[in-house]
Amino acid sequence: MSLRDVTIDDIESLAVGAWILGTGGGGNPYLPLLNMRALYRDGYRVQLMDAADLGDEDRVGVVANMGAPLVGQERLTDSLTLARAVSLMEEHTGYRFAGLMGMEIGGANGVRPLMAAAHLKRPIVDSDTMGRAYPEAQMTSVAVGGLTPWPLTAVDVRGLESVVGRVPTWKWAERVVRKICVEYGSVAATCQPPRTGAEVKQWGIHGTTTKAMAIGRAVREAQRRHDDPIAAILGVEPGKLLYKGKVVDVARRATEGFLRGVARLDGLDAWRDATMTINFQNEWIVAFIDGKPIAMSPDLICVLDSVSGEAVGSETIRYGQRVTVIALPPPAVFLSPSGLDHVGPRAFGYDLDFRSVFSS
């Protein structure tokens, strides 16, 4: 088994790349990044391993924070609480995890598994279950694979510890843990249902931590050289430039615990006469140009600051911002009929047949 050392500079890049893969949601990884800087200063280190190096019988802990990003901005993120969610799961199941992985590479949860890994001295498996961020817990490759949705642990920093022993479906898992999370104050450190090495190898979305680091590194190097950071992203990822414009309106509404809405952009440069609208449910879901859908989930729609190349989130996008919209290819697992049932446009209430911007 080969373990690769992760440097703090890799993690700086990971934070930038994970925010871009958050496709508008997942929360800004700044606070997890601060935690990692502090942990590295104190001598903690993290290593990365490939899923292929897992034994079939190995067990892997799946780490994620759940809750409202706004609450996270006040209560911050404690690395020990995340580690406790994992060790609680080990106590409950009797497993000793060979490695930890993230539920979603997109947003702050793309960095948080490293916080637990640093304390618990386990490697990070270079895979996740979304390849981006999605709003709901059943929107994962392991749910598409029909893998067991239990047990789950949820921990609050004040010593509140919950174990959800068994649920019949992923939807139930989402509902029950969401309730616990609300009681905790709308934030909880969770360990998602553990996976076997064989499951991770079959159903994980692989290489995503490395991918986020590569994207982040490209952006940071372009910023340093005063080059175009968006061209730099498209240099390391087979993405497509969709649109350049300025934000002219953002309408938001909270429904069923999600932030839904529409951002409207007026075009610049080659798109001067075209209007883009992007519908979001925490994450960017469908993008239209002049009313015609041109990109939709599971394609990754990334809205980037045209100057810095860094991600613009659906919670923070605002009037007047200059943004560039690109698409990145979706994980293959979501392109099957079952995958599209979980995360295709109809899973978000759009009566559209999925058509990838990469399919032509």
Place this chain on the structure above:
Amino acid sequence: MRRIGIDVGGTNTDAVLIEQGKVVRAVKAPTSEDVTGGILDSLQRLGATGLLNNGRVDGVMIGTTHFINAVVQRRQLTKVAALRLGMPASASLPPFCDWPEDLAQLVRGGVWMVEGGHEYDGRLFMPLDEAAVVRAALEVKTAGLKSVAISSIFSPLDPSHEKRAAELVAGIVPEASITCSSDLGRIGLLERENAGLLNAALADLARDTIAAFEKAIGDSGIAAPLFITQNDGTVAEAGQARRLPVYSFASGATNSMRGAAYLSGLSDAMVIDVGGTTTDVGQLRNGFPREANSVVKVGGVRTLFRMPDLLSIGLGGGSHVVLDPLAVGPLSVGYRLLKDGIAFGGSQLTTTDIAVASGVLDLGDRRKVAYLDGETCRKVFAEAARMAEEAIDRMKTEAGDVPLIAVGGGAFLIPDRLPGVSRVIHVEHGDCANAVGAAIAQVSGECDQIFKDMTRLDAIDAARTIANDRAVAAGADRETLATIDSEDMPLAYLPGNSVRVRVRVVGDVAAG
């Protein structure tokens, strides 16, 4: 209404007298090392014609870069005791955790973290550990620290823990100046706490500076209340500015834009403020600068201040000019313009020399720049115009041509026609736009918090009431209050009808 506006800049102290809405007189004096001298000097020039001898002055409004410069230049800062109420949460990210190390070394007097704080819905996060606060206060006293910054989880929603802790600390260290993060606004513990720490670090400087301002006004014989201008183009009474100096960080640029709006009579336009070294481009909406919505770094520290969204480029009246290949700025002779420029007998070619050579300005000795031919001057002006055009285009938020107001001492660099601009407006007294902006400043109040189980409109009403009360507390006349910004955002994941509302109101300074 008679008001005096003063802008204490790095080079000049500008002062204007405004009477019944008109600029009666505008003067410039060199900024002095001791602050007081420059202000006194400019007040004396303003009153030289006997203008101030009769009739009352309703207020002296001063804008200054003292506080931000202290942070940027790491000088005159007070050591701060940081007290955070929020344990056991947030322990891994203590106060100062994202500060540049050099600044943290200067300011960090000690860090204490105790149990306390609230939830997003007003429930207790943890009861306040008063015994621990008392222990912390005793240690602060022993350490000889005189400035304390208190922060608490979700204190913008419920400041009671911060206020109680402040009482306890004041009981033990009565001479301490205490900053509560809830007085500095928004959601986001680290950024709000950073604002509190910076504010506490400025405690001594704020006291001394404002005392110096008051002395200068007193020495000039003017009996008028002192107001200090703030980042958002409004003023605070001297007492509040002494308590919350961070709100007066970026007032220079804001005052210029507000002054530009006033002098031109336009409330929606682009503004270009061309100084000696840099040019700031911003956008006026409803007569106020459009604010940056994102995190603003001050001296390397992340904060969430209300700051105008500005683009600064290295172009000004003192910019170095290189003729082959043609380049303008970013280097500048700055305040040495009248010594180092060629037209003034120096050796550095500047944009002002070009303006003198082409007859745009009548300064210095035109013969010294006679070697610059018309074609050369035209090319330099074209380059300056290109730089301005690019900056304007980057800051525009709507397609189509917009009016542009050109102010500042270097406004001669802005031509009467620019692509993307419907018309360029040069205004009388435009070189003192910042002092004019200070003179006309209003008082604001802001509310930014989460409301639960209310209709959206009720929540906005509740927020407006809080903002109105805060504006009145800051010195506004309640009758003149108007809402200038209202934004509401429903909160994903939170149960019930949770909505975060931000409302900002402004009003005229209350008379007497």
